[in-house]
Amino acid sequence: MASLPTVDDVARLAGVSRQTVSNVLNSPDIVRPETREKVQRSITELGYRPHASARRLRAGTSSTIGIRLDPISNGVSGAILDRYLHALTEAADARGMRVTLFVASDVEDEIRHYERLRDGADVDAFVLTATQYDDPRIEWLARERIPFVAFGRPWGAEDDDDPARLWVDVDxxxxxxxxxxxxxxxxxxxxxxxxxxxxxxxxxxxxxxxxxxxxxxxxxxxxxxxxxxxxxxxxxxxxxxxxxxxxxxxxxxxxxxxxxxxxxxxxxxxxxxxxxxxxxxxxxxxxxxxxxxxxxxxRLGDVAAATLELLMGPDGRRVRPHGDAGDGPSHRLISPxxxxxxxxxxxxxxxxxxxxxxxxxxxxxxx
The missing domain is CATH 3.40.50.2300 (Response regulator)
Structure with missing residues (x-):
């Protein structure tokens, strides 16, 4: 079955940026008439239909956090992620948030899921696990300005306190x-x-x-x-x-x-x-x-609570914009x-x- 056209497909056909397509869909008055007409022709040609959840994502009202469900390679220590997910889901529910899980075959596939979920599924932010040195997932999310928190430090980063790269870890x-x-x-x-x-x-x-x-x-x-x-x-x-x-x-x-x-x-x-x-x-x-x-x-309960505090603030009910750590820290190190x-x-x-x-x-x- 052929995949449905995306905003990126429309942008490529029209020869404009992704943001321009978004402006045509959401704020058409700020786009020049000739550009707006070109984008609308591309939308018609491709049969693109804006996804309602994507609109909620742009408005910041989806109330959902996405996280990859890693395969359990070890039955002993592999249970740690399960316990963290349970604690995160409970803490998110208390704030009126949901957690949606997805699977990916490797890091590159995980990034492709990020892109698809950003474009077509209702998620406000992502949580990463199992961070590594110079993690490409962190760099991609930071470059795309998508809100996220990493459970695990951004190993190899020059600045541990970068508000564009939020993280929580156990000491x-x-x-x-x-x-x-x-x-x-x-x-x-x-x-x-x-x-x-x-x-x-x-x-x-x-x-x-x-x-x-x-x-x-x-x-x-x-x-x-x-x-x-x-x-x-x-x-x-x-x-x-x-x-x-x-x-x-x-x-x-x-x-x-x-x-x-x-x-x-x-x-x-x-x-x-x-x-x-x-x-x-x-x-x-x-x-x-x-x-x-x-x-x-x-102390995974504390880790889960810190994850949401970084994403939403101490008592927030919505995910803060990417790079906005408020008055608080941009990372948390939990004492075990x-x-x-x-x-x-x-x-x-x-x-x-x-x-x-x-x-x-x-x-x-x-x-």
Whole structure:
């Protein structure tokens, strides 16, 4: 079935800009008569029919946010996006907004969906996930001046506070630092780090949290000797740690970049016969809770609320124009929380800075 003609098709046939076609459709009096006639002939020739929802988009009244539904490549940490979407949908509903999901095969296809949704579907803004270095989606949306917020920093950008590139993220460096300091507080010194191969913005950021905590406590330590990497996934992590134990290691515990890696590491540790070897994950997935794995919680409810605050303001009911951050910040960095579970042999200990409530630097104990 042939696709319906779009505003861009009309503009190309008439030899004018997309904005001119929009002006003919919405404010014809500001367009010169000869140009208006040329555009109208192209509209008739193509059989173009303006989409009612597109008109609502231009008027800013669609009350809908678009977000790509990524394929779940990993059943453990892949559930994070589902939890974020649920929290975002609930928070949006409280503001009278809807969330519409779409799928795309890759980044280029995602951008094509942005264009189609802008032209023909009623969305006011987009939310991006899984950001990467020099993300082409961010640059396209900024260039087209379409309101958006990225869940994840615009890695590689020169200015983290650009009002044209709004973002919200979880402070992974702080979360891993907190987890590492917890193990240091228990008297451990040879604390290893299991992360992803270098080059991931999120992964590199989390690793710096471990490096900072170890460096501040132990000074000039050979951190490379304590680091192991694996591609995301339980089997990959299990193999990596099994190889580590077979080669011989003096590690006393592990901090991991994700719950998937931590779960694989936990399996390898137990099979190696080290029942009191602590492992800490990141993401606080339902699996972590089920198996008693201590983990860093991303506080996704706060992430969702911050996403909408950036798009709409603290109490707004409509999406603000692109580049308009109001009087507030153009990004939000959410502080995560370490969830300590006794069944992974990580009962809280007295640490410097612990308050009378038992909140150890943002830690929360669960049985």
């Amino acid at each position: 992974g460096q702080a979360g891993v630092n907190q987890a590492t300091r917890h193990l240091i507080g228990r008297g451990l010194t040879r604390i290893g780090y299991l992360g992803w191969p270098a080059g991931s913005g999120t992964g590199d950021d989390r690793r710096r949290g471990w490096e900072t905590a170890m460096g501040e406590r132990f000074g000039d330590l050979d951190l490379a000797a304590l680091t192991t990497t694996a591609e995301e996934g339980v089997p990959n992590a299990r193999i990596a740690i099994e190889q580590l134990f077979r080669a011989g290691t003096d590690l006393e515990g592990l901090v991991c970049a994700s719950d998937s890696l931590a779960l694989g590491a936990m399996m390898a540790v137990r099979e190696a016969g080290f029942p009191h070897f602590p492992v800490i994950g990141f993401d606080n997935t339902p699996v972590a809770s089920a198996v008693g794995l201590s983990s860093v919680d991303q 929380q370490l969830i300590v579970r006794r069944s992974s042999h990580l009962a809280p200990v007295e640490e410097a800075g612990a308050g009378p409530s038992g909140d150890h630097n943002g830690e929360k104990e669960q049985q």
